[in-house]
Amino acid sequence: MATAVSRVVLITGGSRGIGLATAQRFAALGDNVAITYNTTPPSGDFFAVQCDVTKQTDVERAFTEVEAKFGPVEILISNAGITRDGLLLRMKEADFAEVIDANLTGAFRVAKRATQTMLRARTGRIIFVSSVVGLLGQAGQANYAASKAGLVGFARSLARELGSRSITVNVVAPGPVDTDMTRTLGAEKLEAFAQLVPLGRIATTDEIAGVITFLASTDAAYITGAVIPVDGGLGMGH
Numbered sequence: 340m341a342t343a344v345s346r347v348v349l350i351t352g353g354s355r356g357i358g359l360a361t362a363q364r365f366a367a368l369g370d371n372v373a374i375t376y377n378t379t380p381p382s383g384d385f386f387a388v389q390c391d392v393t394k395q396t397d398v399e400r401a402f403t404e405v406e407a408k409f410g411p412v413e414i415l416i417s418n419a420g421i422t423r424d425g426l427l428l429r430m431k432e433a434d435f436a437e438v439i440d441a442n443l444t445g446a447f448r449v450a451k452r453a454t455q456t457m458l459r460a461r462t463g464r465i466i467f468v469s470s471v472v473g474l475l476g477q478a479g480q481a482n483y484a485a486s487k488a489g490l491v492g493f494a495r496s497l498a499r500e501l502g503s504r505s506i507t508v509n510v511v512a513p514g515p516v517d518t519d520m521t522r523t524l525g526a527e528k529l530e531a532f533a534q535l536v537p538l539g540r541i542a543t544t545d546e547i548a549g550v551i552t553f554l555a556s557t558d559a560a561y562i563t564g565a566v567i568p569v570d571g572g573l574g575m576g577h
């Protein structure tokens with residue numbers, strides 16, 4: 340069902356996977372959706388701007404372009420993320436630093452820029468896409484898990500800082516989802532992963548997108564600082 344008023348939504352990493360499914364959900368609600376991509380321009384129907392979230396100048400330019408097209412961003416989905424997996428003793432410092440820079444510092448860059456105009460508007464929604472791995476840990480993903488755990492502390496701090504201006508800040512923590520990111524693991528590993536999930540399967544991108552759009556809805560106006568697991572029960576208890 341379309342929302343009464345079209346909102347301005349910016350989704351980082353909206354060219355593929357969870358970000359693209361989220362863009363499609365918001366578009367179906369009648370919102371003005373802008374997506375960012377890093378390397379590969381998407382072929383779809385969305386207003387897309389190039390933005391490497393590891394570059395402050397890209398973030399500034401992307402927001403300026405979106406503001407010129409639709410006006411200030413009212414809903415920010417910080418979704419862009421990367422992996423550089425490896426066991427600790429083999430993990431290069433660059434692998435650690437690159438993942439933190441894209442997944443955590445990138446989230447800082449876009450949230451800080453979005454907050455400038457949300458504070459003036461005295462309203463806004465910020466949703467970070469973390470991972471079950473940030474809560475459970477994962478052998479071979481120490482860098483990724485650290486970046487995703489960092490988002491929780493970051494979001495909860497922002498929830499406290501920005502709550503008095505009616506800006507909510509929440510985290511979605513997906514389990515394994517059917518995207519390019521997991522497809523690189525190969526069918527066998529993915530099936531083994533699915534067996535660890537109480538629901539016995541990995542998620543569709545739309546199942547994550549539905550929770551993200553809920554957190555941006557008026558029904559979620561009193562939810563802030565929350566970490567919502569969308570993981571088929573994989574992280575239960577954390």
Ligand code: NAP
Pocket residue numbers: 351352353354355356357358375376377378379380390391392393418419420421441468469470471512513514515516517518519520521
């Ligand atoms: P994906 O299919 O690999 O897509 C990643 C997106 O992020 C792409 O749009 C990519 O742009 C963009 N991106 C990568 N590096 C970027 C950078 N430096 N600056 C800006 N954009 C960048 O990923 P996904 O599986 O949909 O994951 C989306 C989010 O969900 C990530 O934060 C991921 O950690 C999280 N997550 C995924 C899973 C899963 O199982 N898939 C589970 C839990 C959490 P280009 O296409 O231009 O490279």
